[in-house]
Amino acid sequence: MKARLFVFDRFARPLEAVGVDYRRFRAILGVKFALDGRRQHGWVQGSKRITPFTWSLIVHGGMGLWISALPLAIPSAFTAMTLSLSVVMVMLAFDLVADYSALLLDSTEATLLAARPVTARTLLAARLAHVGSYLTTYVGALALATAVVGTLRWGLRFLPAYLLSLAAAVVLVLATVTIVYLVIMRVVSRERLRDAILYAQLAMTVLTVAAYYLGSAVDVDSGLRIEDRAWIYFYPAAWLAGLPALALGRTSAQFWVLGALGILVPLLLALIVMRLAPRFRVDAADPIAVAPSRPSSIARTLARWTTRSATARAVFELVWVLAGRDRQFKTRTYPGLLAIVLFVVAFALLARSGVWGEQFPEVYANMHLFLLYYGILVIPTPILMVIYTDRPEAGWVYHGLPIERPGTALIAAVQVMFIRFVLPVFAIIAAVVLAMWGPRAIVDIALALATTVLVTFCFALITGRRLPFSAPPPGGASGTRAGAVIGGMTLVLLLGAGHFLLGRINAPLPQPWPVIAAIPVILMLAYLPARACASTRWSDIRHLPLA
Amino acid sequence: MTSPTIRIRGLTKRFGDTIALGGLDLEVYPGEIFGYVGRNGAGKTTTIRILCGILDDFEGQVSVCGHDVATDSFAVKRLVGYVPETAALYDELTAMEFLRFVGTLYDLEETDLEGRAHTLLDCFGLAAEADSRLGTFSKGMRQKVLISGALLHDPEVLVLDEPLSGLDAHAVVVVKEVLTQLSRAGKTIFYSSHVLDVVERVCNRIALIDAGAIVASGSFDELQALARGGSLERIVTDLTSTGEHAATAARIVAAVRGTTPVAR
Numbered sequence: 142m143k144a145r146l147f148v149f150d151r152f153a154r155p156l157e158a159v160g161v162d163y164r165r166f167r168a169i170l171g172v173k174f175a176l177d178g179r180r181q182h183g184w185v186q187g188s189k190r191i192t193p194f195t196w197s198l199i200v201h202g203g204m205g206l207w208i209s210a211l212p213l214a215i216p217s218a219f220t221a222m223t224l225s226l227s228v229v230m231v232m233l234a235f236d237l238v239a240d241y242s243a244l245l246l247d248s249t250e251a252t253l254l255a256a257r258p259v260t261a262r263t264l265l266a267a268r269l270a271h272v273g274s275y276l277t278t279y280v281g282a283l284a285l286a287t288a289v290v291g292t293l294r295w296g297l298r299f300l301p302a303y304l305l306s307l308a309a310a311v312v313l314v315l316a317t318v319t320i321v322y323l324v325i326m327r328v329v330s331r332e333r334l335r336d337a338i339l340y341a342q343l344a345m346t347v348l349t350v351a352a353y354y355l356g357s358a359v360d361v362d363s364g365l366r367i368e369d370r371a372w373i374y375f376y377p378a379a380w381l382a383g384l385p386a387l388a389l390g391r392t393s394a395q396f397w398v399l400g401a402l403g404i405l406v407p408l409l410l411a412l413i414v415m416r417l418a419p420r421f422r423v424d425a426a427d428p429i430a431v432a433p434s435r436p437s438s439i440a441r442t443l444a445r446w447t448t449r450s451a452t453a454r455a456v457f458e459l460v461w462v463l464a465g466r467d468r469q470f471k472t473r474t475y476p477g478l479l480a481i482v483l484f485v486v487a488f489a490l491l492a493r494s495g496v497w498g499e500q501f502p503e504v505y506a507n508m509h510l511f512l513l514y515y516g517i518l519v520i521p522t523p524i525l526m527v528i529y530t531d532r533p534e535a536g537w538v539y540h541g542l543p544i545e546r547p548g549t550a551l552i553a554a555v556q557v558m559f560i561r562f563v564l565p566v567f568a569i570i571a572a573v574v575l576a577m578w579g580p581r582a583i584v585d586i587a588l589a590l591a592t593t594v595l596v597t598f599c600f601a602l603i604t605g606r607r608l609p610f611s612a613p614p615p616g617g618a619s620g621t622r623a624g625a626v627i628g629g630m631t632l633v634l635l636l637g638a639g640h641f642l643l644g645r646i647n648a649p650l651p652q653p654w655p656v657i658a659a660i661p662v663i664l665m666l667a668y669l670p671a672r673a674c675a676s677t678r679w680s681d682i683r684h685l686p687l688a
Numbered sequence: 689m690t691s692p693t694i695r696i697r698g699l700t701k702r703f704g705d706t707i708a709l710g711g712l713d714l715e716v717y718p719g720e721i722f723g724y725v726g727r728n729g730a731g732k733t734t735t736i737r738i739l740c741g742i743l744d745d746f747e748g749q750v751s752v753c754g755h756d757v758a759t760d761s762f763a764v765k766r767l768v769g770y771v772p773e774t775a776a777l778y779d780e781l782t783a784m785e786f787l788r789f790v791g792t793l794y795d796l797e798e799t800d801l802e803g804r805a806h807t808l809l810d811c812f813g814l815a816a817e818a819d820s821r822l823g824t825f826s827k828g829m830r831q832k833v834l835i836s837g838a839l840l841h842d843p844e845v846l847v848l849d850e851p852l853s854g855l856d857a858h859a860v861v862v863v864k865e866v867l868t869q870l871s872r873a874g875k876t877i878f879y880s881s882h883v884l885d886v887v888e889r890v891c892n893r894i895a896l897i898d899a900g901a902i903v904a905s906g907s908f909d910e911l912q913a914l915a916r917g918g919s920l921e922r923i924v925t926d927l928t929s930t931g932e933h934a935a936t937a938a939r940i941v942a943a944v945r946g947t948t949p950v951a952r
Contacts, residue, residue: 455792459781466780466821534776540742541772542793543765610778679744 145174145274159415161266165259169267174274200627201282204232209286212294217366218389219396222303222382223373226310229283230378233276233314234349238342238476244272262418269315269414276311295389302388306381309407313377316410318345323417339471346476350483373399380406437462447556452544456553460527460609464561469531469614477522478562482569485512489573507641509574509582513589514637516570517596521629523562524600527554528607529614536611547608548677554609555601555674559594567593584653585640591663592636598670600629606677636663691754692717693845693876694739698748701734701900708734709900711748716878716893721871723891724880725924731900732880733773736849739878740770753844766794769843771851775830779823783814783833786822787840794841801840808836812859827854835863846870846877852886864890888920898928 146167149156153163208225215221254264284307291299321341329337373379383399440461444454464470492508530536544550571586639659646655692715699712709731716722726732737743738750741761750757752764777786784805791801809818812832822830831854838846846867852860867877867890881887887894888908895905904914904927912918915926925933 451792451795455789458785458792459778459789462785463778463780467778530778532776532779534774535778537742537772537776538789541740541765541770542790543762544793545762 146171149270156266159266159412160260160262160418162260162263166263166267166270169254169259169264170270173267173271196627197279198282201232201279202285204228205283205286208283209290212287212291217368218295219379219382219386219391220367222306222385223367223376223379225287226306226378226381229280229307230310230314230381231349232283233280233310234318234345235476235480236276236279237272237314237318238345238349244268260419261421262415265319265414265418265421269319273311273315276315277308280307280311291385295385298388299385302385306384306403309381309384309403312407312411313381316407316414319414320410320417321345323414323420327417327420335468339468339475342472342476343479346479347483350480350487368395374402377403377406437465443560447560448553450549452546452549453553456544456550456609457557460554460557461561463530463610464523464527464557467530467610469529470526470610473529473614474523474526474562478519478566481516481519481522482566485516485570486573488512488515489577492577507644509578510585510589510637510641510644512570512574513585514592514633514640516567517589517593517633518630519566520563520593520596521600521603523558524555524597525604527558527609528604528612530610530612531614533611533613536608539608539611546675546677547606547679547682548675550608551601551606551674551677552671555597559597563593563597584656585644588640588643588656588660588663591660591667592633592640595663595667595670596629596633596636598667598674599632601674602670603628606674606681608682690717693753694722694878695751696735696739696748697750699735699738699750700747701731701738701743701745707900709738709746712897712900712902714895714902714905716876718874718876719871720893721867721877721879721891723887723894724878724897725882725884725887725894725920726897727924727928730897730928732897733849734900735897736770736847736878736880740768740847741765766841767844769838769841769846771831771834771838771846771848773849773853775827775834775854777822777830777833779821781822782819783809783822783825783836784818786833787837790837791840796841804840805836808839809833811862812836828856828859831855832859839866844875846875848877849880850882851879852881852883860886884920884924894920896924896927903927 149167149170156166157163208228211221211225212218215224284303288300288303291303322338325337325341326334367373367379380399380403382403383396383401384403386396387400437458440458443461444457448454448457489512492505539547539550567590571590574582574586640656643655643659644652646652650658694714694716696712696714699709699714700707701709712731712735714735724732724735734743738746738757739752741757741764744758744761746758753767755763755767757764781789787805787808788801791805796804806815806818809815809832812835814829814832817825817829822833825833831851835851838848852863855863864886867879871877871892879887879891891908893905893907894911896903896911904911904923906914908920911920911923915923917923
């Protein structure tokens, strides 16, 4: 914490120059960092488990290793850096939209700060600095390998320019998202604000995925040289890539223009943020009077169909209602779900474009398995996020009311997540697969569905058996998700590989019988983690707020 | 002789090296409104959490209506209606949805549950807000919802931790009257509060806890006899403090006004 504040201290004067009260800014930031540290360590309770934040760094570092191959694989430094910085910006945008928006719009401090003499500009600057410091750490993890590989390949002159482009990337992404929020706060009534922010997040997810495809669709036929393409002037990653290109001696007017855009646009956006800052509302995400909510008859009906005890019914209805209304849950879950669906649909369309079918018919014939199993990655998001809430104190109800076995409540929560989120996403992907690969994919869809059930219960165990909406959001980052994704991806990969191999066996029975035979086996396997969840006792439950 | 509804024997609770409760003995009988008073950190809420089966890992024996809290907390929870100290509720739920959740956990029939919940909300002046989200409620309105939740299943024992916190004057009178009528009906009420004049007027018996131990208990008249008479506030002050209130207040004012060095 002290090291981070030390860094910010170096920027005290520029911050004061744009109207930030640095003393108050530092006080707010210090408390935020202190709380983050305590929240994260609160989870591990003295054990040696890796913290969610560390998990996130590992995931970003892994992705960083992958993109570090670009400077070696692509002859053009500018093209390599454009692609590499595209990935960095997409990852940053996802981190920010899915995880950090909650921090940017954090309302927990509203009661503390609303009556204090702190200007909106200072408060916003403190929040941006808080979020920005995490993003910078992640960028460091993402870019470390590329920095080493790039320096080895192009020499030391590459390094400072690359670091500058990374800093500009952080400012660019953070400022863009903040401007979107500030504009929304300006034009949307307070009653509609929370919904509008969620829609904006979903829209930004769509744009980010679209930008990724623009980047990855870097004309395969261009010989991996994009310098002569006109679109690079509209592509932020290309602006930023102009900086290392200049450092490497590509000093034509084109690269001066791109490099200038890479520096000036982030600066301009940062100034716009400070200009709009007085519009920032400390209580932007606070509950306000909304129209009366009608009782959810869907929840009641589904609860009756799917549960057997009063406890399960009560928790099912509670979780269903909260999952549809809890801002923390929605902002951290919905964009991630949408991203998975978009990726799968876009990938399927790309596959359909003909390249794969013609050049690699064998791969294309089995690509539906990849799509189905990639879709299973949707599972961890809702299952892991359902434990968090902005009002964890309200979780006293589990302890204070007669619930004999908390396992009943855990299973009810998993059922809600499965029915409300996992199943619809699976259905969309299955529909895409069915439309493209025809009825022969039905058996594979059925086995993938059974696998989805198995993975769902496995993830329910991974969450550490915490009751729904009973824990404060993890400090700084929801890296828990990232950590679970690593374990989950391994599991999904193994199951997917098993499915693929089953599809190639023709003895003792011909296809599709081996795949069909696997369905009951997987469902029986799913029973094991489900039973472990259901038999959870109070002594197994971690971190439950007392009344 | 009637057996006690609540029986506590040698109750000790430690948090690490800190002893929150040190060998507490208590008995509360049917039809009693038992006042439980003491300064901040004395052990009141810890006692209540143990009594309601929320905190485990304690030493001693605690039973409610004959059920051992340590081994059968589920049975105890079914019999108890509990109002916690902090009005923590999910902002996104409506008042009605919260009461439905609570009532379902107490196994109330759906129509019965809806009827009771509507009536309670109506009695507390919240009928129009039944379908409004709790996040829009004031502290007092939330407290009314919590009290409704505790009464919903007609519990044998009511355990109330600062139940009047945030309530308007009208609601305070209503709640006090409800407690009186329920005690006449034979219900047991365990009432913890800092509002001593209410405890003095409502409770049949009062226990004074300090540093995890009962320092005095009995009817208000009996407590008066132990101290130098006067109000319950005076009795509590006599029995649990060193009488430095004026000096403490003077130090605070001096610190605020900057007339004495601030401790660092």
